[in-house]
Amino acid sequence: MDIIEQYIKDNQFGQVLGMHFRIQEPGLVHYFLTINQSHLSTPRAVHGGVIAAMMDGVLGVAALSKTALEKRIVSTVEFKINYLSPSLVGDELMGIGKVESQGKRLIVCSGDIICTNRGNMAIAKALGTFNAYPLEKAGYNK
Numbered sequence: 001m002d003i004i005e006q007y008i009k010d011n012q013f014g015q016v017l018g019m020h021f022r023i024q025e026p027g028l029v030h031y032f033l034t035i036n037q038s039h040l041s042t043p044r045a046v047h048g049g050v051i052a053a054m055m056d057g058v059l060g061v062a063a064l065s066k067t068a069l070e071k072r073i074v075s076t077v078e079f080k081i082n083y084l085s086p087s088l089v090g091d092e093l094m095g096i097g098k099v100e101s102q103g104k105r106l107i108v109c110s111g112d113i114i115c116t117n118r119g120n121m122a123i124a125k126a127l128g129t130f131n132a133y134p135l136e137k138a139g140y141n142k
Contacts, residue, residue, distance in 0.1 A: 003064070003068040003071065003073060003135070003140075004023065004064070004065070004068050006140065007061075007064060007073075011057075013053070014053075014057055017033065017039070017050065017053060017054070018033055018034065018036070019031060019032065019033045019053075019054060019057055020032050021057065021058075021061050021095075023061070023065045025065075026065050026066050026069060027062060027065060027066045027098055027099035027102075028062065028065070028096075028097070028098045028099075029058065029061045029062045029065055029095075029096075029097045029098075030094060030095070030096055031054060031057055031058045031061065031094065031095035031096075031097065031113075032092075032093065032094055032095075033050075033054050033093045033095075034090075034091070034092050034093070035050075035087055035088065035089055035090060035091040035092075035093065036089060037089060039087075039089075040089065044086075044088055044089075045086040045087065045088065046086065046087040046088070046091075048083060050087075051081070051083065051087060051113060051123060051124050052081055054093065054095055054113060055079065055081050055095065055111050055113060055124055055126045055128075056076055056079065056128075057095070058095035058096070058097035058111040058113065058126075059076075059079055059097050059109040059110075059111045059126060059128040059130070060074055060076060060097075060109075060128075060130060061097060062097030062098055062099050062109045062111070063099060063102075063107040063109050063130040063132070065099075066099050066102055066107065067107070067132040070132070071134075071135060072132045072133060072134055072135065073132070073133065073134075073135055073138050073140070074107065074130040074131060074132050074133075075130065075131050075133070075138075076128060076129075076130055076131075077106070077128075077129040077130060077131050078128065078129050079126050079127065079128030079129070080126060080127055080128070081124055081125070081126040082124060082125045082126070083123070083124050084122045084123060084124055084125065085115070085121055085122060085123050087115060087123050090117070091115045091117065091118065091123075092115065092116045092117045093113055093114070093115055093116070093123060094113070094114055094116050095111055095112065095113045095114075096111065096112050096113075096114070097109055097110070097111040098110055098111075100127075104132075105131060105132055105133075106129055106130070106131060106132075107129070107130045107131075107132060108127065108128070108129055108130075109127070109128050109129075109130065110125075110126070110127050110128075111124075111125070111126045111127075111128070112124070112125050112126075113125075
């Protein structure tokens with residue numbers, strides 16, 4: 001089973017939000033989201049939960065891009081996010097996630113979300129920890 005392809009298929013939440021990604025290399029991912037009306041919490045600004053969800057994907061897929069090679073998947077243990085600027089309708093966001101450290105079970109990743117159509121303005125920064133575990137525990141077959 002191709003774990004990354006299965007993740008793309010199963011991640012209904014990411015599809016609802018309109019997110020997609022490209023793995024640049026194991027441990028480095030670029031994540032994308034174009035902000036639309038359904039992402040807003042006020043007449044102008046995006047809900048922080050949308051940015052947090054994107055960041056969880058940015059960090060998590062960076063970790064997954066490493067563990068997939070070992071036939072393991074990941075789950076979020078924790079992450080800390082700093083919101084730096086509001087995001088608005090029409091913003092084209094790009095998240096950059098990378099693995100900073102990988103142990104046997106825990107993986108630490110960093111992430112940045114920038115707005116590419118507004119001069120690469122910083123939207124958010126984060127640091128997260130992920131747990132790597134066997135496919136079967138998530139209901140997948142090898």
